[in-house]
Amino acid sequence: MMTRYLQITPLLLVLGLFFIGPILIISIVSFWDYNEFSLIPDFVWTNYQELFGSQVTYTIYLNTFKFTLLTWLCTFLIGFSVAYFLAFHVRSLSWQMALFLLCTVPFLTSNIIRMIAWIPVLGRHGLVNSGLQTAGIIDQPLDWLLYSDFAVVLAFVHLYTLFMVVPIFNSMMRIDRSLIEAAYDAGASGWQTLWQIILPLCKPGIAIGSIFVITLVMGDFVTVQTMSGGQSASVGVAMNNKRALLQYPAAAADAMVLLVTVLIIVALLMRAVNIRKEL
Amino acid sequence: MHQGQVELIHVCKSFDESIAVDDINLRIKAGSYCCLLGPSGCGKSTTLRLIAGHELASSGQIIIDGHETTHAPPSQRGTAMMFQNYALFPHINCTENVAFALKLRGVAKPERRKRALELLSLVKMQDYGDRMPDQLSGGQQQRVALARALQNEPSVLLLDEPLSALDPFLRIHMRAELRRLQKELGITFIHVTHSQEEALALADQVVVMDHGYISQSGSAREVFRCPDNEFVARFIGGHNVFTGEYQQHDGERISLLGASNQLYQIQGNLHGKPAGQYRFSVRTDHINVTHQADTLSNDNVVNCRVTDSEFHGSYVKLNLKVNDEQIEFNAHIPDHIFQQQHVKNGDQIWAGWDRQHTWLLDSY
Numbered sequence: 001m002m003t004r005y006l007q008i009t010p011l012l013l014v015l016g017l018f019f020i021g022p023i024l025i026i027s028i029v030s031f032w033d034y035n036e037f038s039l040i041p042d043f044v045w046t047n048y049q050e051l052f053g054s055q056v057t058y059t060i061y062l063n064t065f066k067f068t069l070l071t072w073l074c075t076f077l078i079g080f081s082v083a084y085f086l087a088f089h090v091r092s093l094s095w096q097m098a099l100f101l102l103c104t105v106p107f108l109t110s111n112i113i114r115m116i117a118w119i120p121v122l123g124r125h126g127l128v129n130s131g132l133q134t135a136g137i138i139d140q141p142l143d144w145l146l147y148s149d150f151a152v153v154l155a156f157v158h159l160y161t162l163f164m165v166v167p168i169f170n171s172m173m174r175i176d177r178s179l180i181e182a183a184y185d186a187g188a189s190g191w192q193t194l195w196q197i198i199l200p201l202c203k204p205g206i207a208i209g210s211i212f213v214i215t216l217v218m219g220d221f222v223t224v225q226t227m228s229g230g231q232s233a234s235v236g237v238a239m240n241n242k243r244a245l246l247q248y249p250a251a252a253a254d255a256m257v258l259l260v261t262v263l264i265i266v267a268l269l270m271r272a273v274n275i276r277k278e279l
Numbered sequence: 280m281h282q283g284q285v286e287l288i289h290v291c292k293s294f295d296e297s298i299a300v301d302d303i304n305l306r307i308k309a310g311s312y313c314c315l316l317g318p319s320g321c322g323k324s325t326t327l328r329l330i331a332g333h334e335l336a337s338s339g340q341i342i343i344d345g346h347e348t349t350h351a352p353p354s355q356r357g358t359a360m361m362f363q364n365y366a367l368f369p370h371i372n373c374t375e376n377v378a379f380a381l382k383l384r385g386v387a388k389p390e391r392r393k394r395a396l397e398l399l400s401l402v403k404m405q406d407y408g409d410r411m412p413d414q415l416s417g418g419q420q421q422r423v424a425l426a427r428a429l430q431n432e433p434s435v436l437l438l439d440e441p442l443s444a445l446d447p448f449l450r451i452h453m454r455a456e457l458r459r460l461q462k463e464l465g466i467t468f469i470h471v472t473h474s475q476e477e478a479l480a481l482a483d484q485v486v487v488m489d490h491g492y493i494s495q496s497g498s499a500r501e502v503f504r505c506p507d508n509e510f511v512a513r514f515i516g517g518h519n520v521f522t523g524e525y526q527q528h529d530g531e532r533i534s535l536l537g538a539s540n541q542l543y544q545i546q547g548n549l550h551g552k553p554a555g556q557y558r559f560s561v562r563t564d565h566i567n568v569t570h571q572a573d574t575l576s577n578d579n580v581v582n583c584r585v586t587d588s589e590f591h592g593s594y595v596k597l598n599l600k601v602n603d604e605q606i607e608f609n610a611h612i613p614d615h616i617f618q619q620q621h622v623k624n625g626d627q628i629w630a631g632w633d634r635q636h637t638w639l640l641d642s643y
Contacts, residue, residue: 178366181333186380187354187431196382200370 023259030252039248047253056238061261064234067149067224068217071156075213076206078157079164083205084198086165087172088180100169103162115155115226122146122154147229155227156217163212171205172198207273211266218262281310282344282434283357283467285330290339292325299325301491302339307469307484309344309434312461314478315471317488318514323471324439326488330469331360331437344434354380359433363440365424367412373399373423374408380430398426401460418449425460436461438470442477454480475515479503487511508641512560519561519608520640525554532634535559538605544578547639558640565636566610568597568628569620577631581606585626590614597622599630 030047033040051057082103090096106114121127122145129141144150175198183193221236235258242251285307292300300322307313315323328334330341332353341349348356367376375382377398378391386394399405402422412420421441428436441457442450458481461468472478478485478499485502487494487510494514495507506512509520523535523543535543535557545559561579569575572582583606587598595617597610610630612620622628 176364176366178362178364179368181360182362182366182368182427183379185331185333185353185360186383186427188379188383192383196379197368 026252026255029249030256032249032252034247034249036246047249048257050250051253051257060233060235060238063232064218064236067152067156067234068214070153071160071217072210072213074153074157075161075164076210078161079168079209080202080206082161082165083169083172083202084194086169087175103165106158107162111159112222112226114159115223118151118155118158118227119146122151147227147231149228149232151227152224152232155223156220159223160213160216163216164206164209167205167208167212168202169205171202175201203273204275207269207275210269214265214269215262218258218265281308281465281467283307284309284344285313285435285467285469286340286342287326287330288340288342290326290329290341291337292322292329292334293337298491300329300336303491303493305486305493305496307467310465310467311483312458312468312481313470313484313486314482315469315486315488316473316475316478316514317494318473321488322491323473323486323488327360327437327439327469327471330356330435331358332356333360354431357434358437359428359431359435360437361421361424361428361439361441363443365412365420367420367424367427369412372409372411373404373415376412376423377426377430379427394430395426398429399423401429402426402456417444418453421445421453429464433466435467435469436464438468440471440473442472442474450477457481479515487514489514505638506560506640509558509560512638512640517563517611519563519566520558521561521606521608522556522558524556525549528553533557533639539601539603541581541601541606543637544634545637545639546634547637549639560638560640561608561632561636563596563609563611564594566608566612566630566632568599568610568612568622568630570622570626570628572629575629575631578634579637580629580631583608583628583630585622585624585628588622588624599628 029039031043031045033042033044033046086096086099090099119126123129124141124143124146126146128145129138132138133141179197179201180193183197188196219236221234221240224232224234224237225240235254239251239254239258242248242254285305287303287305290300290303290305291298303322303326305326315326317323325334329336330343332348332351336349339349340347343356343358346357353360367373368379371379374392374395377395378386381391381394396405396408399408402425404419404422404426407415407419407423412423415423421444425441438457442453445453454477457468457470470477470481479502480499482499484496485499486496487502489510495502495511497505502511503515503517506515506518512518512520521537521543523537523541526534526536526542528534528549531546531548533545533547533549535545537543543559545557547559567575567577572580581599581601583599583601585597586600589596589598591611592614594611594613597612598607599610600607608630612622
């Protein structure tokens with residue numbers, strides 16, 4: 001009996017210290033009161049009331065959902081195509097592995113650097129604008145390339161597409177090749193096989209990739225702030241602003257609402273797709 | 280009128296450097312049951328996949344019902360394939376699996392269901408339409424796969440080792456079922472197997488393959504009684520192969536001298552090129568054994584030792600070796616005769632067979 005408890009102790013300690021503990025603290029702090037100078041331990045609903053009472057909250061959430069949806073759509077389309085190419089068009093296993101590793105190379109640099117690297121490319125006098133101007137396609141530099149919603153989504157897609165590629169590739173590699181032959185044998189065209197057989201069988205991988213992308217984008221603030229040049233807001237940005245103003249309880253309430261929102265999305269995804277087979 | 284005549288003309292298939300199918304010529308009659316038989320790697324599955332259109336021939340022609348189909352896609356050949364692991368789509372139920380081809384063609388759902396149910400009842404699976412494939416046993420999955428293969432009304436059904444995943448009892452049951460279905464539908468079945476027992480039990484035409492060649496093609500009886508060469512005789516089972524040097528002949532009566540100075544009397548046509556080495560086969564069930572040489576009236580008599588005996592129910596399989604162990608062969612003795620003879624392991628006995636039970640093989 002004793003040994004059983006001892007065996008789970010390390011995991012319990014790690015999870016308790018680094019996962020359950022912090023969430024508990026945040027949830028407790030979200031009910032505290034505060035003023036300009038200090039935090040006041042208390043149990044008040046004012047943080048939540050202010051949050052739900054403000055029109056800004058809804059605008060910010062809407063904006064965050066917009067980023068999430070656009071990023072999800074792009075990463076899904078790119079991720080699915082890349083995974084499909086790797087799984088079904090690259091015949092030899094060694095090439096498959098080589099190309100797969102190539103996909104992960106960008107991950108060897110930090111998020112921030114990969115993001116900042118876009119600035120000289122997309123800026124007013126950046127690579128794209130000067131290239132297009134030299135080619136005579138445009139007269140004036142394009143303003144919407146950098147410090148815009150476009151730039152934010154572009155950076156997100158660049159950062160997170162791999163999270164979509166990996167689980168979908170994994171799902172595709174598990175598809176028995178004779179199923180595709182069976183579909184072909186029954187008279188299915190390439191598109192019909194993709195739509196009727198491959199896509200449904202990739203659902204668990206798509207769901208796992210979606211969970212990664214959605215949670216990462218919903219919680220982000222650095223990318224939105226950097227790539228929008230401070231012109232666009234997301235839940236993360238708002239939360240970070242409150243933190244900077246030492247309004248910790250308000251930021252904590254914000255965090256709790258975001259956590260619940262993301263959990264609801266994940267729960268809906270899990271309801272729609274059975275991902276347990278994939279784990 | 281039966282459908283499904285298949286003709287292969289000089290068909291070759293090579294993968295990178297290896298040749299899987301080497302210049303095959305084969306004609307399979309419409310409405311017949313054909314078994315492609317051979318050890319693994321002999322090219323039988325590749326041949327099947329060539330007919331199905333899942334591999335394209337490197338050269339040669341494939342003609343099905345008079346139509347040149349060498350490069351046609353599978354669905355335009357009038358063939359359907361049943362895969363070795365059944366390949367049922369795991370995400371849709373049995374009815375939808377069976378109606379998959381109809382769905383592709385845009386047939387409305389009620390019509391699809393009706394047709395799927397007809398096919399499912401043909402294989403006695405009508406009560407399982409709403410089950411998912413992973414809720415079925417191997418035998419049931421196979422029946423559904425069979426129904427699915429029939430949805431496009433093929434004139435040739437191609438079966439890739441359909442019975443190999445089933446347990447022995449179910450295998451014999453499904454074997455009869457396949458035969459019944461083939462008769463009922465009147466279409467051609469081409470069945471790949473490595474079990475000679477399966478091939479002999481099922482096939483109108485047995486095609487024995489080895490190293491990408493066809494070793495022999497003929498009716499099950501023909502192949503069993505008159506194997507063309509040593510490979511077929513050994514692979515089809517129930518045969519002993521002996522080797523001997525030509526001594527003399529008188530018409531169709533030939534004398535050969537084998538290892539251990541053993542003289543054989545065999546029957547066959549030498550086609551006017553007497554001298555040299557010859558091989559012949561004797562069926563294991565045509566060999567008599569006894570303790571007393573004078574009770575044997577056969578024209579071939581061999582003194583040998585019993586090295587092993589195996590009880591097979593209705594017969595006993597004896598493994599026999601001539602003393603210096605250069606000749607080894609098997610005899611299947613009916614159990615009731617075996618019991619009267621008191622033959623034990625290690626006994627020195629006489630084995631005999633008649634000249635008319637020998638079969639001269641083409642040496643190749």
